[in-house]
Amino acid sequence: MKPNDLVIYNGIVMTVNPDFDIHRPGMVVIRDGGIVETGPWRPGQPPPPATQHIDAEGGIVMPGLVNTHTHLPMTLFRGLADDLPLDQWLNGHIFPAEARHINARTVAVGTRLAGAELLLGGTTCCCDGYFFADQVAEAAAALGLRGVIGQGVLDLPAPGVPDPAGNVEAAQCFVNRWQHKCPRIHPAIFCHSPYTCGGRTLVRAKAAARAAGCLFQIHVAETEAEGRRSITAHGCSPVAWLESLDIWDDRTLAVHAVWVDREDIDTLARRRVAVSHNPQSNMKLAAGVAPVPTFLDAGITVGLGTDGCASNNDLDLLREMDTAAKLHKVITGRPTVVDARQVVEMATIAGAGAIGLAAVIGSLEPGKRADIVVLRADRPHLVPVYHPASTVVYAATGADVRHVFIDGQMVVRDGLLQTADVNDILTEARLVAEEIIRDH
Amino acid sequence: MKPNDLVIYNGIVMTVNPDFDIHRPGMVVIRDGGIVETGPWRPGQPPPPATQHIDAEGGIVMPGLVNTHTHLPMTLFRGLADDLPLDQWLNGHIFPAEARHINARTVAVGTRLAGAELLLGGTTCCCDGYFFADQVAEAAAALGLRGVIGQGVLDLPAPGVPDPAGNVEAAQCFVNRWQHKCPRIHPAIFCHSPYTCGGRTLVRAKAAARAAGCLFQIHVAETEAEGRRSITAHGCSPVAWLESLDIWDDRTLAVHAVWVDREDIDTLARRRVAVSHNPQSNMKLAAGVAPVPTFLDAGITVGLGTDGCASNNDLDLLREMDTAAKLHKVITGRPTVVDARQVVEMATIAGAGAIGLAAVIGSLEPGKRADIVVLRADRPHLVPVYHPASTVVYAATGADVRHVFIDGQMVVRDGLLQTADVNDILTEARLVAEEIIRDH
Numbered sequence: 001m002k003p004n005d006l007v008i009y010n011g012i013v014m015t016v017n018p019d020f021d022i023h024r025p026g027m028v029v030i031r032d033g034g035i036v037e038t039g040p041w042r043p044g045q046p047p048p049p050a051t052q053h054i055d056a057e058g059g060i061v062m063p064g065l066v067n068t069h070t071h072l073p074m075t076l077f078r079g080l081a082d083d084l085p086l087d088q089w090l091n092g093h094i095f096p097a098e099a100r101h102i103n104a105r106t107v108a109v110g111t112r113l114a115g116a117e118l119l120l121g122g123t124t125c126c127c128d129g130y131f132f133a134d135q136v137a138e139a140a141a142a143l144g145l146r147g148v149i150g151q152g153v154l155d156l157p158a159p160g161v162p163d164p165a166g167n168v169e170a171a172q173c174f175v176n177r178w179q180h181k182c183p184r185i186h187p188a189i190f191c192h193s194p195y196t197c198g199g200r201t202l203v204r205a206k207a208a209a210r211a212a213g214c215l216f217q218i219h220v221a222e223t224e225a226e227g228r229r230s231i232t233a234h235g236c237s238p239v240a241w242l243e244s245l246d247i248w249d250d251r252t253l254a255v256h257a258v259w260v261d262r263e264d265i266d267t268l269a270r271r272r273v274a275v276s277h278n279p280q281s282n283m284k285l286a287a288g289v290a291p292v293p294t295f296l297d298a299g300i301t302v303g304l305g306t307d308g309c310a311s312n313n314d315l316d317l318l319r320e321m322d323t324a325a326k327l328h329k330v331i332t333g334r335p336t337v338v339d340a341r342q343v344v345e346m347a348t349i350a351g352a353g354a355i356g357l358a359a360v361i362g363s364l365e366p367g368k369r370a371d372i373v374v375l376r377a378d379r380p381h382l383v384p385v386y387h388p389a390s391t392v393v394y395a396a397t398g399a400d401v402r403h404v405f406i407d408g409q410m411v412v413r414d415g416l417l418q419t420a421d422v423n424d425i426l427t428e429a430r431l432v433a434e435e436i437i438r439d440h
Numbered sequence: 441m442k443p444n445d446l447v448i449y450n451g452i453v454m455t456v457n458p459d460f461d462i463h464r465p466g467m468v469v470i471r472d473g474g475i476v477e478t479g480p481w482r483p484g485q486p487p488p489p490a491t492q493h494i495d496a497e498g499g500i501v502m503p504g505l506v507n508t509h510t511h512l513p514m515t516l517f518r519g520l521a522d523d524l525p526l527d528q529w530l531n532g533h534i535f536p537a538e539a540r541h542i543n544a545r546t547v548a549v550g551t552r553l554a555g556a557e558l559l560l561g562g563t564t565c566c567c568d569g570y571f572f573a574d575q576v577a578e579a580a581a582a583l584g585l586r587g588v589i590g591q592g593v594l595d596l597p598a599p600g601v602p603d604p605a606g607n608v609e610a611a612q613c614f615v616n617r618w619q620h621k622c623p624r625i626h627p628a629i630f631c632h633s634p635y636t637c638g639g640r641t642l643v644r645a646k647a648a649a650r651a652a653g654c655l656f657q658i659h660v661a662e663t664e665a666e667g668r669r670s671i672t673a674h675g676c677s678p679v680a681w682l683e684s685l686d687i688w689d690d691r692t693l694a695v696h697a698v699w700v701d702r703e704d705i706d707t708l709a710r711r712r713v714a715v716s717h718n719p720q721s722n723m724k725l726a727a728g729v730a731p732v733p734t735f736l737d738a739g740i741t742v743g744l745g746t747d748g749c750a751s752n753n754d755l756d757l758l759r760e761m762d763t764a765a766k767l768h769k770v771i772t773g774r775p776t777v778v779d780a781r782q783v784v785e786m787a788t789i790a791g792a793g794a795i796g797l798a799a800v801i802g803s804l805e806p807g808k809r810a811d812i813v814v815l816r817a818d819r820p821h822l823v824p825v826y827h828p829a830s831t832v833v834y835a836a837t838g839a840d841v842r843h844v845f846i847d848g849q850m851v852v853r854d855g856l857l858q859t860a861d862v863n864d865i866l867t868e869a870r871l872v873a874e875e876i877i878r879d880h
Contacts, residue, residue: 078823079830083765083779117820283766284834286775313834314821319759323766325523326723335726339523380557381754381838383518383866384873390519394724394753398821399839426823433824 004050006030006408009041011056011374014388016063016348016363020341022388028061030370033407038364056374059402060388062344063363064124064146064371065317066351068276069217069255069305071130072140073102073110075117076432078309080440086223086285093440094310101436102159107132111139113429116422117315119145120415121398124371124406126315127253127276127305127355129190129217131159133174141182144411144419146371148355149178150190150217153205155198168201172208179212184407186357188215193222194238195229199245206247215251215356217276218242221264222256223287239264248273253354255305257295258288265291265298274301274354277346279323281307292328293337303351304343316398321347325393340389370408375400444490446470446848449481451496451814454828456503456788456803460781462828468501470810473847478804496814499842500828502784503803504564504586504811505757506791508716509657509695509745511570512580513542513550515557516872518749520880526663526725533880534750541876542599547572551579553869556862557755559585560855561838564811564846566755567693567716567745567795569630569657571599573614581622584851584859586811588795589618590630590657593645595638608641612648619652624847626797628655633662634678635669639685646687655691655796657716658682661704662696663727679704688713693794695745697735698728705731705738714741714794717786719763721747732768733777743791744783756838761787765833780829810848815840 006029013026015038027041029048037048047053081093107130118126125146130136133151140147151174152158153167161170171189178187189209191197197205202218209216221227221238234241239260242248248271255276257268268275277290295302304324306315321343328338352362361371375396376382382400385391404412411419446469453466455478467481469488477488487493521533547570558566565586570576573591580587591614592598593607601610611629618627629649631637637645642658649656661667661678674681679700682688688711695716697708708715717730735742744764746755761783768778792802801811815836816822822840825831844852851859 075820076824078821079826079834082827082830082834083776085775089775113820113823120820280762280766283770284775286769286773288773289770313830316821316837319762319837322720322759323763326720326763327767329726330723330729333726333728335525335529335724336523378863378866380515380553380560380862380866380869381518381756383553383869384516384876386519386873386877387522390522390753394519394522397756397759397837397839399837422820423818426818426820429820429823433826436824437826 002031004029004031004036004048006052006054007047007050008054008056008061008372008374009047010043011059011061012385012388013038013364014060014062014344015365016344017365026061028364028372030408033370033409035364035366035368035370037366054374054403058377060375060392062373062392063348064361064373064404064406065122065347066303066355066362067118067123067126067305067315067317068253068303068351068354069278069307070114070126070128070315071308072114072126072128072136073107073130074308074310075113076101076106076110076429076436078313080310080436097436097440098159100439101432102131104132104135106432107135108139109428109432111136112143112420112425114315115140115143115145116417116420116425119143119404119411120401120417121316121318122373122401122404123315123317124404125352125357125361127217131161134177137178137185137187141185144406144409146184146361146406148186148188148215150188150215152190152192153201154192154196155201156196168204168208171205175212175214186214188217190217193219194241195226202242202245202247209251215253217253217255219255220257221259224259227259237261237264239267243267251356256282256287256290258282258290260291265294269298269300274303276303276305276354277324278305278307279327280320281311285311289327289331292324293332296342301350301353302346303354304346317347318392318397321393340387340393343393344389370405372405373401374403376402442471444469444471444476444488446492446494447487447490448494448496448501448812448814449487451499451501452825452828453478453804454500454502454784455805456784457805466501468804468812470848473810473849475804475806475808475810477806494814494843498817500815500832502813502832503788504801504813504844504846505562505787506743506795506802507558507563507566507745507755507757508693508743508791508794509718509747510554510566510568510755511748512554512566512568512576513547513570514748514750515553516541516546516550516869516876518753520750520876537876537880538599540879541872542571544572544575546872547575548579549868549872551576552583552860552865554755555580555583555585556857556860556865559583559844559851560841560857561756561758562813562841562844563755563757564813564844565797565801567657571601574617577618577625577627581625584846584849586624586801586846588626588628588655590628590655592630592632593641594632594636595641596636608644608648611645615652615654626654628657630657633659634681635666642682642685642687649691655693657693657695659695660697661699664699667699677701677704679707683707691796696722696727696730698722698730700731705734709738709740714743716743716745716794717764718745718747719767720760721751725751729767729771732764733772736782741790741793742786743794744786757787758832758837761833780827780833783833784829810845812845813841814843816842
C-alpha cells in the first residue's frame with residue numbers, strides 16, 4: 001500500500017461530516033492530496049506512519065473555509081470610501097476608481113493581496129466575480145488557492161470589456177481557456193445583476209454557462225431600490241423576473257438575496273438555487289438583512305461570503321461567521337437561530353455545495369481533497385474550548401489560523417504564507433494604492 | 441530639563457484629539473509615564489533624544505482602547521452555553537455555574553485570562569463589574585492593566601456576598617480599600633440592574649458612590665421584558681424609575697440602554713449620564729439594538745463595551761468597533777451613521793469620558809498618561825491605508841496589536857505579554873474549565 005503523505009494529529013478534529021463528528025483529540029490522514037481517514041487519536045500513541053507528521057498541539061482542525069462571494073482585486077480599494085450613501089460610494093468613488101485604475105496589472109496585484117489574506121485567514125476556496133478574470137485565475141492559481149473564478153458580464157463598458165456587445169463572448173472564452181487548465185481553478189460566469197444586464201444578456205450568459213457546465217453567479221435583490229426598479233421595469237421582483245427568464249437552477253448562485261418575499265424564497269427553494277450570504281457588506285452599505293433563518297427552514301443551501309474589500313473591508317470569513325451568528329439573532333429576536341454548528345456548515349460544507357464543490361471539499365471525510373485549517377490553541381481568547389464550533393464562530397478570527405493545507409500541500413505554516421513573499425505583495429499593493437489616492 | 445523616557449516614531453499617529461489630528465508619519469514623546477508631545481516626524485531625521493526609541497514601522501499609533509463594560513472572570517464561561525433562550529442561558533447555565541465555581545481563586549484565574557486577552561488586543565483600560573472585586577482588582581493591577589473595578593451589588597445571594605443584607609456595605613468596603621491603593625485601579629460600585637436591586641439598595645448604593653466620588657454602574661433597559669416588568673412594578677420605564685430614585689448623574693454609567701424611549705433618552709442627556717454600548721452581546725442574546733445614532737445626536741457620551749465572555753464571546757474591542765459601525769447602518773438604513781471616526785472616539789476618548797477618566801486617558805495629547813497602542817503594518821488585510829480610522833474600525837482586530845504601553849511602560853512587545861506568562865495563565869484557566877465542565 002502507498003505510504004501516507006501526511007498525518008495531522010493531537011488536534012480537536014471538527015469533521016463537519018453529516019453527523020458533525022468531533023474527535024478530541026483526533027487525527028486526519030492524507031495521501032495524494034486527499035483525505036483517507038479521520039478519527040480519534042490516543043495521546044501517547046504514535047500516529048500512523050507517514051512522510052510528514054504535524055502536531056496540532058490541541059488546536060482545532062477543520063475543513064478549509066469557503067468564501068462564496070469575493071471581488072478579489074478590490075482589495076486595492078479597501079477603505080478608500082466608507083460611510084457614504086450607496087450612490088455616492090459607487091458612482092462617486094468605486095466606479096471612477098475602477099475605470100481609471102483597473103487593468104491587467106492591477107488586477108494581478110489586487111488578487112495577490114487578496115489571496116494572501118484569504119490563505120492566511122484559513123480560506124482555501126473562494127468564489128470570485130470580477131473583470132480580467134484570466135489575471136485573477138492566474139494569480140490565484142500561483143498562490144495555490146482553490147477558486148471558482150467568474151468573468152464579469154454587464155451591459156455597460158467594463159474594465160477589459162470596453163464594448164458590452166462582446167461581454168458574453170468574453171466570459172465564454174475565459175471559461176473555455178480555463179476549463180481544464182488547472183485542477184484547482186473552476187471558471188464561471190458572473191452576471192453582475194438583473195439591473196445592469198438586460199434579459200437577452202442574462203439568457204445568453206446562462207445558456208453559455210449551461211453549455212460549459214459551469215457556475216453562474218449573480219447579485220440579486222441586494223437593495224430595496226433594486227426591488228422597486230424591478231417592479232417598474234418588469235412588473236415583478238428581481239427573483240421572479242429571473243425565474244421568467246429560466247435563469248434559476250442548482251448551478252446558479254444568488255448573491256445577497258436580501259429583499260426577497262415568500263414567493264421568491266419558494267422559487268429559490270424549488271429551483272434548488274443556493275444563496276451567498278454576505279452579512280457585513282449588507283450591514284455596511286445599509287442594504288438590509290437577508291432572511292437566513294427562513295432560507296434554512298426552506299432547505300436552501302446558504303454559503304457565507306465577505307463580498308469585496310470596498311464594502312466590508314476584509315476577507316476574514318471567521319469574522320463573517322461571528323457576525324452571521326449574531327446578526328440573525330437580534331434581527332429575529334430569537335437567540336436560538338443560526339447556531340454555531342449551522343454557521344460552521346455555512347462556511348464549509350454548505351459553501352462548497354453552493355458553488356458546486358460539495359463532492360470535493362467542505363468537510364474532513366475520506367475521499368475529499370485535503371483542504372484543512374489548523375487553528376492555534378495558545379491565545380487567551382481561544383481558552384477554554386467547551387464546544388469547538390462555538391470557539392470557531394464566536395471567538396476565533398483569521399489571525400488564529402496556524403497552518404493551512406490545500407490538496408494536502410502546506411500553503412501556510414505557523415502563520416507564514418509558503419507560496420509567495422507577503423512583503424513583496426504588500427509593497428506592490430502600496431504602490432498601486434499611491435497611484436489611486438493621487439488622483440482620487 | 442529631564443530627558444525623555446520614550447519616543448515612538450515612524451507611525452501613523454492618530455491622536456484622537458478634538459480635531460482628530462493625524463500625523464503621517466508622526467511621533468509621540470513620553471516622559472514620566474505621560475505624553476509630552478505629539479506631532480509629525482520627518483523621515484530620515486533622528487527622532488528627539490530619549491532613553492528608548494520605538495520604530496512603529498508605518499503602523500498606526502493610537503490611544504489605548506477603553507472597554508467600558510466587562511465581567512472579567514466570566515472568561516471562564518466562554519462558550520459554555522450559546523445559542524440558547526435568555527432564561528435557559530442565565531438560569532440553566534450561567535447562574536448555576538457561578539454558584540458552584542466562582543470563588544476568590546477562580547476569579548483571580550478568570551481575571552488573569554481576561555487581562556491577558558485585553559492587553560494583547562490593545563485594551564489598556566476596562567470598566568468591570570463582578571464579585572470578589574478585590575481579586576479582580578489585584579489581578580488586573582498585577583498585569584499592569586488600568587481599570588475601573590466595580591463590586592457587584594444585588595438583592596440576592598451572590599458569589600462572595602451570601603447575605604444580600606450586607607451587599608452595599610461590601611461594595612463600600614471594597615471602594616474604601618482600593619481608593620488610594622494603586623494609581624491605575626479606580627474602585628466603583630456596580631448595581632446589577634433595576635430588577636435585581638430594590639429601590640432602597642439602589643439609593644443606598646448610589647449614596648455610597650457619591651460619598652466616595654466613585655463611578656456607579658448599572659445594567660439598564662437591556663431587554664424588552666425588563667421594560668414590561670418595570671411598567672408592572674413601578675408604572676414606568678427602568679430609566680424613569682431610576683430617575684425617580686435620583687440615581688442618574690454624570691458619575692453613573694448606563695450599560696446597554698437598548699429599550700429606551702424618547703423621554704428616557706432626554707433624561708439620560710439632561711442628567712449627563714454616559715452609555716456603555718455593547719452591540720455584540722445585545723445581538724447574541726437577541727436583546728435588541730441600542731439607538732446609538734439618537735444618543736449621539738442628543739449629545740450623550742457613548743462608550744463601547746464587549747460585555748462578559750459568556751455573551752460575546754471575546755474581549756476584542758477592535759472587533760466590537762467594526763460591529764458597532766456596521767450594525768447601526770443596517771438598522772437605520774443609513775450608511776452614513778456611526779462613521780469610522782465616531783467609532784474610534786467611542787472606543788477611546790468617549791469611553792474614557794464615560795467612566796470618568798477623560799482627563800487622564802483616551803487620546804494622545806500632552807498631559808495625558810501614555811496609554812498607547814501600536815498596530816502592525818505588515819498584514820495583507822491592513823493594506824492599503826487610505827484613512828487610518830477606517831483601517832482601525834473596518835479591518836483591524838486585536839491580533840493586529842503589536843506594542844502596548846500603559847503609563848509609558850511596555851506591557852505588550854511584538855505581540856507578547858510582558859507582565860505575565862501567558863502559558864501559565866492558559867494552563868490554570870484550562871484546569872478551572874475542566875472543573876466546570878465536569879459537573880455541567
